[in-house]
Amino acid sequence: MIESSRSRPTGVRRRRIGRGRVVRRRSLWVLALVALTLLLAACSNGDLPQDTFDPAGQPAQEQKGILIFVLVIAALVFVLVEGGIVFISLRYRHRKGQERMPKQIHGNTRLEVGWTIAPAVVLAFVMVPAISMIWSLAAQPPDAMHITVKGYQWWWGFEYTDPDMNVSYAENEPITTADVMVVPLGRTIDLSVTAAGGLVSGPGPDGEPNPDFEVIHSFWAPRLFGKQDAVPNRTNHIVFTPAETGTFLGQCAEFCGLQHARMKFRIVVLEPAAFQRWVAEQKGPAVEPDQELIDHGMDLFMNGEFEGGQCIACHTIGGTEAAGAGGPDLTHYAAPTHECFAGCNFETRDVEALKAWLRDPNAVKLGAKMPNYHLNDEQIDALAAYLMSLT
Amino acid sequence: MGQRLDEFHEEAGERGIADPREAHAPHKQHPSAKEYIRIGIILAFLTGFEVWLSYSGVRDGLLVGLLMLTMVTKFALVVLWFMHLRFDDPRYSRFFLVGLALAACLYLIVLLLFGVFQD
Amino acid sequence: MASVSLPGSGGWLRRPTATTGAWSWLTTVDHKKIGIMYGVAGFLFFLIGGLEALLIRAQLAGPDGTVLNADQYNQLFTMHGVTMVFLFVMPMGAAFFNYLIPLMIGARDVAFPRLNAFSFWAFSAGALFLYSSWFLGGAPNGGWFGYAPNSTTDPTIGMSFYALGLLITGVASTVGAVNLAVTVINLRAPGMSLFRTPVFVWMGLVVQFLLIFSLPIITVALFQMLFDRRWDTAFFDPTRGGDPVLWQHMFWLFGHPEVYILILPAFGIFSEVLPVFSRKPLFGYQFVVFSGIAIGFIGFGVWAHHMFAVGLGPVANTAFGVSTAIIAVPTGIKIFNWMGTMYGGDIRFRSAMLFTVGGVVMFVIGGLSGVTHAVVPSDYHQTDTYYIVAHFHYVIFGGGVFAFFSGLFYWWPKVFARMLNERLGIIQFWVMAIGFNITFGPMHILGLQGMIRREYTYPEGLGLTFWNQIATLGSLLIALSVLIFIVNVIWTRRTPKGLENEDPWDARTLEWTTSCPPPAYNFEETPVVSSLDEFWHRKYAVDKEGRTIRVPAGAASASHDDGHGAGHGIHLPSPSFWPLIAAIGLPIIAYGALWSWPLLAAGALVTLIGVYGWALEPSVAE
Amino acid sequence: MADATTMSPDEHTTTGLPSTKLAMWLFLASETLLFGALITAYVLYRGASEVGPYPADIFDIAYTSVSSFVLLASSLTMVLSLVAAEKRDYARMRVWLLATAFLGLSFVGGQVYEFTTFYHEGLAITTNLFGTTFYVLTGFHGVHVTVGILMLLSLVGMSWSGRMPEDVGFPVEMVGLYWHFVDIVWIVIFVVVYLIPTPNPG
Ligand code: HEA
């Protein structure tokens, strides 16, 4: 290698800066400037509610750290390798009118050994912290709070399975919410992520397989934790500790059919005291109707037989006869923390959105599993009123 | 530098599968009918032993071990004699073995990942 | 099987003889014609897959896009991935291998010429079958990775087309792989030891072995998917105890070797173009070869890095994270040797070289992001986001597609006896390089900002709009660059055929010792090879002072022939239409599997007739 | 099914190995991974069926043992036909080839009978994981045997009509390789599927 560079005719080294060079240099500057502007634009982009670079707790914080660590190393390799290629390209490019035959070099074993070992060392350096973090992330602390996360096509359900989180109106029933998971600040939480459906637990009571069917989803709240897949009949764990109060966005990351894009959820982190109040509210049954319209809505909900079926076939409303499974639990549908519904695509406070949903779920969310019951305006108003009363 | 590399190539060419001498090496003889029949009898015997084993009521672990042993033996006998790998050019065996080894390794790992052998 | 002495063996079994016209293409068994057909088919599917990509980008150009609905989007991104992987890059690789391998090793054709024709027709049949789904109930919509049970239970027929279509192209690839592997092993010219074959041939050999060993795995998986869908078996059905994770293992057991099947042809092209345009031999030839083999082997042991978030447990994630990291080492060896090749060279940046150097630069970016996925804890965030989309477009497009364009510019004069326009080529390169980076560079950022893959829309509030717009803009630039290439091809077709110099690049390998285009029989006389870079050594020698000097003309071109009047007495396989017939039966079987048993039987009969005609036809035309 | 020019082992190749034989071995190596995958699915789901019938309920080991002997015997007749072919004793070669095809047919017939019996005892391909993996694995094997029978009969037909190439031993050897491969797959299936007992769940 060294020989070959020495053997280059000496004249080549002196560079004449011709027109082509200037143009090239200028265009490089322009490119760099454009890149810079774009980057600045990216930073001033403002709100990025799913930014992995803006963690709000563990392990997102730690994961950001290791990502930056490996990115820095990658950047170093990048600069070395790409810089080398660009340098060689410029330095040894053919120049007009200078015929020369490069020295025919076939290889150099010492170099080969070098550039086999060097990357291996770099990689070992990267993988050691990576492996240790694989194990630390897999650890399940004994004192954590437990929530089971279930993926449905296309929304998320949450069950608070710790014994002190059972509801008051039924035995051994956990607090169950949909679309929004509420957790206390600073508490370590152990999520059991799975898909709804599948075999309940081995063969059913009479050996019958569970007809419930569900596909694979993946649970991810970028500012709080990385993803784990929600696989039927399997349970994965995510252990996380929120470090900020507020609302954090997340969404299903594994392709799961038509509305994969809109299978979202929110995590509301409350101060511990506020969380305790929330728990107390959630333990209670649904509120009783106190207006005629609401009462009518409840009646429709419980007894209405529509084209296509009944509400209670799929929905549960705690403390009432509605105990369906497969659809979201609506007991505290209108609670302040239940910010959004139907895969968090609609704001709960937006009653018009609820009405549009009731009119034809498929029109606002193509493929939604809830059928169109062909409700009339009067029925829709009553049902909406009832649901909005379920604080 | 370049010199030595060329030598390397020469050597690789000669030892490698382009060896001209090997190309005209005489075909090793396939076994005779008698030998085939002998192998056939051993195979039949082993199969009989397998069936007997499965009725014999030996302990599960032992049963599986012995069955695996006879299975592999039968497999080897057919491949080596009936398919002539024992008599043919070793390169055929190499290709086949790569496939076999790959299959064994990959699928064993898959089964391990599912925890099939955990009990 | 051959007929020795069958009286009147003509009749309906007589072999076709046409050498020009459409019929000659339909019945050809010439590896060069088949290679060209693979190339044309692959490029057409590149345009179609690109069009699908443009629709994807149009939909994502802004929040709440309304160009497509969810259903259309899912079909489009699935077909985009399937098309690009199975109907563009794979046949394009096959095109280069088919055309070049026999020429590079000094053979007259591949080992089984009719089988080669069958591969191509089966591929075409499978591709058309897949695309017919658009008109017969909807295209596949479960992603190119087809995760069960979503794919096995989707009520539309699309994923059945996916399973059957890929089974057919899989048959084509398996057969073609065996054929090419045997060709490399068995049909080399005298003196052409394996270690004198160009690296392109080596990479070809490794690819064929990867195909031979990985395709059976996806074949079984596709059958299982098909059976689950059509005959209600329980392989991936969780309600009956089936485990959908089995599909994932099977798919990625194939899928990861598959991505090296996609990239190794590119590595081969890089390794041919770099020495020629640097006027230096490839640096560390045997290290480049061995690292290619190593990549092939290690590539079988990393599949679960696509499944880090599935919950295989820390042991598995550690093991596969490490094996994934290891694969960067042999790849790095290649990159460094390419740099070593350029170092001290006399580098001529013709279009072919630009695309190669650009391709290496882009590939390294993709490779480095690949290594960041191997860091499992951070992959928990990256997986299934646009960060991954950025990764694999950098490796496949940046590495693979750039390499193909490089190869097209490099070998175009060999194949068509015309030079592609250099100026247009250079413009195309820069437009494509810039467009490519504007398209896929921002996707790294989008992924880290929380944009998931395979979503047909995103709301305003996520702050993803800006970079998506940039990416869409970039995709238009890529389209422009592809158009420039098409213009170049059309332009070139209007220039007169024939080259002033049949060795326009001062090349090093055997395919340039014959005329452009090569005669049907490739070489007038079977070349005798005495070194690596044979052609170079025929042209250049080292004088006493160790300088490389040109051997007097005549010696170098001794083996050239004009392709006219020569070649008498060379026995070439005759054309045959049976491979085409055997291939036509396959999609009929597949339609039958979808709809009717009699149709299936009819298709099987057609294939059987094709096979028997094939076996019984005389070995030469009368 | 290969090209005429390569059906002869005498043809000159770089390695001196006939291309067709090399191709056949590469193909068989590939098939190893194919059957490996099918067997893996069976093993993975051993004992995972949610409802019966389970293997122990319906397997008839004695019956299948006979089938296994039949297939094993067919391998022997196959090599005997090769011996005859290499000695250019065409009549004897055809007899052994026909014997092989007949044994193969008996095996497939036995399998069809076995499938129908199982089906009547309540095991459909959709019933449970056992049915699914069992039928698909053994079905694939059965299809391979059937293709092999077709090839054997074609050999006999070609020999009768005088369409065999000069070196008759070679095509017989090629078909034989395929046939023995199908046999070794059965050797594995017989042990893994039939003989190693699967505990009934519950
Ligand atoms: C051409 C195809 C191709 C190639 C060559 C690669 C190459 C690599 N890929 Fe990629 N990959 C894909 C195509 C490809 N990939 C596709 C299509 C997917 C997505 C599939 C889907 O989900 O749809 C994917 C997904 C994918 C994942 C899964 C991500 C996820 O879904 O979570 C991972 C994880 O580890 C990964 C890793 C790698 C690695 C480590 C390499 C390595 O081989 C790269 C090695 C190269 C280098 C590292 C650069 C050069 C080396 C040096 C300059 C030496 C010095 C370097 C160091 C010291 C680091 N890839």
Ligand code: HEA
């Ligand atoms: C070889 C592989 C390959 C190639 C070359 C490309 C090329 C491109 N891909 Fe590719 N892509 C994949 C393989 C590839 N892709 C795979 C495997 C997936 C994953 C799928 C899945 O998740 O299942 C994917 C997914 C994917 C996505 C993510 C979709 C999603 O997750 O929702 C996106 C989004 O932007 C995208 C964009 C593009 C673009 C803009 C190009 C461009 O570079 C295309 C450039 C080409 C053109 C622009 C063609 C030019 C056309 C004309 C000039 C006109 C045509 C004229 C006629 C037809 C007459 N691709």
Ligand code: CUA
């Ligand atoms: Cu659920 Cu995507």
Ligand SMILES: [Cu+2]
């Ligand atoms: Cu991979």
